[in-house]
Amino acid sequence: MIAELIERPCNGVASRLGVWVTLLMLITTLQVHYCHGKILHVPEEFRLIQSAIDKASPGDCVLVQQGRYSERLVLAAGVIVRSAGGEDRGVLGLQRAEKTILDGEGGSNRLPGVQMASASVLDGFTVTNVGTFDTLRWEKHDESSGSQQKHALIGAPGIAGISVDDVACQVVNNLVHHIGYTGIAVRGPETVGCMITNNFCYRNMGGGIGFMDQARGLVKGNQCFENFYAGIGHENASPTIIENTCRNNIRAGIGISEGACPIVMRNRCYENRRAGIGARTGSATRPLIEDNDCYRNGMAGIGADEKAAPTIWGNRCYQNQMSGIGSRAHASPTIVGNECYENEMSGIGQEGNAKPTLINNHSHHNKLSGLGFSACKEGSCIAIGNRILENGKVAVGIEAGWNVTFLSNEFERTGGLPPIVMVFKNATAVFRDNVISGQGVAGVRVAGAVVMDGNRFVGKKMRPAGPPNFGVWALGGSHVTLRDNQFSKWRHAVQASEAIVNVQENRVSEFHRYAFQLQKLKPGSVISGNQVTSGSKGDAVLGGDVGSDGADKIRVERNTLAPVKSESERN
Secondary structure (H helix, E strand, O other): OOHHOOOHHHOOOOHHHHHHHHHHHHOOOOOOOOOOEEEEOOOOOOOOOHHHHHHHHOOOEEEEEEEEOOOOOOOOOOOOOEEOOOOOEEEOOOHHHEEEEEEEEEEOOOOOEEEOOOOEEEOOEEEEEOOOOHOOOOOOHHHHHOOOOOHHOOOOOOOOOOOEOOOOOOEEOEEEEEEOOOOOEEOOOOHHOOOEEEEEEEOOOOOOEEHHHHOEEEOOOOOOOOOOOOEEEEOOOOOOOEEEEOOOOOOEEEEEEEOOOOEOOOOOOOOOOOEEEEEEEOOOOOEEEEEEEOOOOOOOOOOEOOOOOOEEEEOOOEEOOOEEEEEEEOOOOOEEOOEOOOOOOEEEOOOOOOOOOOOOOEEEEOOOEEEEEOOOOEEEEEEEEEEEEOOOOOEEOOOOOEEEEEEOEEEEOOOOOOOOOOOEEOEEEEOOEEEEEEOOOOOEEEEOOOEEOOOOOEEOOOOOOOOOOEEEEOOOOOOEEEEOEEEOOOOEEEEOOEEEEEEOOOOOOOOOOOOEEEEEOOOOEEEEEEEEEEEEOOOOOEEEEOOOHHHOOOEOOOEEEEOOOOOHOOO
C-alpha cells in the first residue's frame, strides 16, 4: 500500500532508476568541449563578435577579449563563443565573465541578448541591459512579496537575456542581470540535451532561469537571486534541476506550474519572498522534489497549491515564516521522509481542501504544531509512520472539514498545557497503532468525531490535581470510539461530558481514583470489557454519574478492576 502511495511516475519518468541513469548520462557530458576547429579572435581579427560568429563553422571557437561590447548576438550551430581568460574567481563568477560584457543597450530591440543555436556554447560573459529593468516596479512587488503580481504574466513571451529556442546547447559561466524579462529562457521539446550550468542570474524582470513549452535539459550549479518572479521557473516543462542556489527572489526560489514535471534535487532555496519551492496549477503538475534545503523563506519552505500533485521526498525545511511544507487549494502532494523544524507555523501544514499523503516525516520544534490542518470544507489526509515531536503548541491540530487517518505515528510533547492532539468540532479522525505521549491537559482533546484503535497513551507525569490531565478528553457534542488502547499515567484515561462514547476493551493503569470520569453521557454510549489495574485503595473503573438518569440507554458491562501485581506474583 505504501509503495503504491509513494510511486507516482510523471510524464514518462517511469522509475527512479531511470531518472538516475538519465542524470548520469547528462553529467558525464557536462564539460564544455572546447574548439577542435579554428579560433577566431575578437577584437584582434574581428571588431564585432557577431562578425566572427558569421564567419565561423561548426567546431570553431570565437574567443573574445575582455571589454564591453554593445551587441546582441545570434549564435551559429556548433560554434563556441568564449571569453578569454582562465578560471580565476571574481566577485560573483569567473573574472573573465565579469569583465567581458554584452550590453544590449536597453530599448525596444526585439532580439534577445544572445540567441543560442543547436550545439552552440556560450561560456563566460556578462549579459545585461536587454529590455528595461523597472526599478520602481521591482521594489513595489518586493515590498508586497509578489502578492499583487498577475499570474497570467508569469511565463508570458518576452525578450530574454539569453534565449534557447528548441535547441540543445550549453550556457555556462555567465552572469545575466538587469534584463527586462527572464535572464535565461528555454523553450521547446528539442532542448533535452540543453545544459545551463554555473551561471549567475539576478535582478531580472522575469525569472532568473525559465523553462517553458515542454523544455527539458539540465540546470546545475546556478545561482539565481533577486529576480522579479522565481529564481528558476517552470511552465509545462520538465528539466532536471540540481545543486542550484535560489535566494531572495520576489516569488518562489523554484517555481513549478502548468503541468511541469521537473526533477528538483539538492538545491538550496532560502530567503525568498514566497515559498522556497512552489508547485501549483493543476493535477498534471507532478514534480519530484527531493533532498533540497529550504529555509528562512517568507511563506512555506515547500508549497503545493491549486491541485498540484508533487512528490516531496527527503527535504529539510526549517525557519520558514509559515509552514515547513504546506499544501492547499485541492493540492494532493505525497510528502515522504522530510524533516521540518523551527518553522513559525506548522512543520507540515494543510488547508483549503488539500489531500496530502504524509509518510515517515519528522516534524519537530515548530512554533505552532507539528501537523496543522486549518479549517476547510472537505480536506482529507492519510499520515503513516511520522514522528511529530516537541512542537510549541500541539503535535497535531485538526480543524473543521478534515477527515484524517493516522497509522503508526509518534506524537510527543514534554511540558506545556495544550493537548498533544486537538480534534475540533466538525472534524473527523481515525487513529490506529499510534503512540501519544505528553503531560498537557489531554493526549487527545476531541470536539469532533474520532475512532481510536490500538494506540498507546503514555503520560509523562500523572497530575492528580490542578489543570486537566486526561488521556482522551471528550467534549460536549463529540463522538468518541476507543477500542484496544493502552493508557498509563493520566489522571483519567477518559474524561467525557455530554458526549457519545464507545469505550471497549481498553487497558488502564497509573490513574487517579477513576479510570473513566463520565458525566451526562449521550444515549448510545457503551463502556464495556475494559481492564483497569489499580494502584491504590478506593480506585474505581467509573466516576461521575454513569448509572443515574438515562442508564437504560447507556450500556456498562464486563469492566474489571484488579490490583497491581506484586513482584513475586509477576514472577
